[in-house]
Amino acid sequence: MANSRTRKVSEEIKKVVGELILAGIKDPRISKLSSVNHVEVTNDFRYVTLYISSFDPKHDVSLTIEGLNSAKGFIRKEIGKKIKLHYTPEPIFKPDHSVEHGMHINEILGTLDIKHDDDEDDEEDEA
Known part of the structure; x- marks a missing residue:
């Protein structure tokens, strides 16, 4: 488990x-509807893995990752300005598909609920 400082x-x-995605980076590949869902920092604070997702269904998250990778130096510099650490961590961007996965599971559960409601109605009719 991560210690308090790492968290x-x-x-x-x-x-x-997150603020840089919204206002700081002017790359057209980066969707303004993108967000940082999860962050993992190594114990020595040398690397940070950022999991990115996009809420824009018309936008591919891989384009956002590409844009963020091209702005990696700028992002690292801004992290260094805002957070005082001995080493400024090197950002590593990865796509996060947990939102799409959650929506898919929600759709599946929605179909199960419909079938379950129909079964209850049948039981009430029989009684």
Whole structure:
């Protein structure tokens, strides 16, 4: 389990990169509907893995990752300005498909609920 300092640094990095996605980076490949869902910082604070998702159904998250990778130096510099650490961590961007996965599971559960409601109606009719 991550210690308290690692958790705090992760949350601060998440906040900084989230703000940069919204207002700081002017790359057209980066969707403004993208967000940082999860952040993992190594124990020595040398690397940070940021899991990115896009809420725009017309936009491919791989384009956003491409844009963020091209702005990696700028992002690292901004993290260093906002968070005082001995080493500024090197950002690593990965797509996060947990939102799409959750929506898919929700759709499946929705179909199960419909079938379950129909079964209850049949039982009430028989009684």
